[in-house]
Amino acid sequence: MNKRFSAILIPIISVLIALAISTVIILLIGKNPLTAYSALIRGSFGSKQAIADTIIKTTPLILTGLAVGFGFRAGVFNIGAEGQMVMGALIAAAFAGNFGFLPPIIAIPLTILIAMAVGAGYAAIAGFLKAKTGAHEVVTTIMLNWIATYFASYMVTGPLKVGSGTPKSPEIANSAQLPILMKVGAIEVSAGIIIAVVAAIFMYILLNKSTTGYEIKAVGFNPYAAEYGGISVSKNIILAMAISGALAGLAGATELMGVHHRFLGELSGGKGFDGISIALIGQNNPIGIIFAALLIGALRTGSNEMQFVGVPKHMVMIIQGIVIFLVAADRIVRTIMIRKKVTK
């Protein structure tokens, strides 16, 4: 089968199988799947508000998807996008509260840069440990996620705390907030979506047109051959983790500067983990990742509406899990496709 064709077909069929399984589950709890799915679609694309909400949810997902996807291309499995995103946004929030004296043209890039640098540095810890001691990045990045979560909860209930209720940091300066592109009722779509799309294009160029990208891909493809070819494996592992972390930090920045304007108790809410599904569904291709993020973003937005018709929003996690499973074990899907051909 044509390689490019199957790269698109496998994720699509996986999504369809996942929907079929979730239909059975919804039937089992005695609800109407058609009602549930129409609520899901209405909730994500049914109105101007819904579309605006979907764009807002998709923005950080494109970036965490790029973060994980970039890692995959380099042969590292960055489960830590969650923690890198939290740390980036948290530290940027701590600084950007004081940027009132700076004009936006300096305050905005500066805040973004801080979030990206912190994300890169936090991810580089795992990269460094993998390169130098062989510590598996899956274990270290998960641990760094937990540490980031507890650190953030310490910061917003302690040194950064303002007001009562939900733990939160002070609001960042007006000049550090991203410009608004579109306003629907109380929902504001910021320029974050443009940043995310530009990042995807940048990643495409980096991977396909630059020496760095070539080296990183070579290490990911076969570290032994790369080493033999004079490419430093450990340098590239650390670099790949850092770039991956910078993208996750950027996801934190768009959330901070475009949506909440402050660090809230739980900023990430699983977006780092969603990055894994998005990278897989998008087959680590930057353009594919944009569409995969839109799919997951729409599912997340619509799931609230689905909850109103009596189907718990956890359904979306199940669908996502099944899709990842099928894309990882893609031979299941291939076998189904071949069988279909034979029976024809």
Place this chain on the structure above:
Amino acid sequence: MRVLEAIFLVFINPLFYKITLTAATPLIFASLGGVYSEITGVVNIALEGIMLMSAFTSVVFTYLSGNVWVGVLMAVISGLAFSWIHAWGSIKWAGNQVVLGTALILIAQGVTGFLMEPIFGKPGQTDFVGKVEELKIPGLSNVPFFGKIFGELSPFVYMAFAAVAFSWWLIYKTKLGLRMRAVGENPEAADTLGINVFGIRYFGVLMSGVWAGLAGAYLSIGEVGHFRELMTGGRGFIALAAMILGKYNPVGAMLASILFGASSAFANQMQSSSLIHVSATVKPLFDMIPFILTIIVVAGFVGKSRAPKADGIPYEKAS
């Protein structure tokens, strides 16, 4: 100085040792699960998800039957069923084991959250459904110091240590154990000798489901008697770290689990120390201790812990 005094008081308090044992128990079970799966060559990130499913299943069946031991049995069965999915994807279909594991964690989080409402009528947390009684050893509870540690412990604690002894015997003293190790090191050679590589790998992964199932049951009906969303809280991953630190050996995994248990017991006791008065604000910093320790351990001492050669590589028969 008050801090040193507080640390000293923690170490002479029998409660610290009791909490160490109870905190280590789920890690011992889950890291044993990791050992079974990985020595046959299958990476099992899914432990966290298996534990979560089993913790939930045991609460559901305790609730339905009114008997906690039915809950424990069903936890083991659900562990078997859920790990079978991992085995199916990674052995039969040669999928990427790490990615399959994360998929199963997501599915477990989704399924347990999803079913909570239809079954218990509310999200977030179930009601108290019952708990496995502590084992009271007559006479022992009156012995100073040791009585406070061993006088009243969950039977799961003893089961965990028995499981370690059994596993050590199975893996190092039986023909089956030899085959498991052979399959994890060199599946091609094992295949040539007539060992059923796929069968042995299925056995390893399914057994990891049994142990992770018991770990999950302990977290819910063994410790608190209810289920809470995401209640495993990363323990599956700490168990993986314990397995690596324990050099893929049941006894080593047990010792490493006890080390992690002690670190969380230490954090727990320091938080409640009256000497240094830890405010609610600083508590999250103490909660970080076991995770920081895991990183140090995985990076520092483990340089020499060598994974089985074929760990993580799907086996495909040359055709």
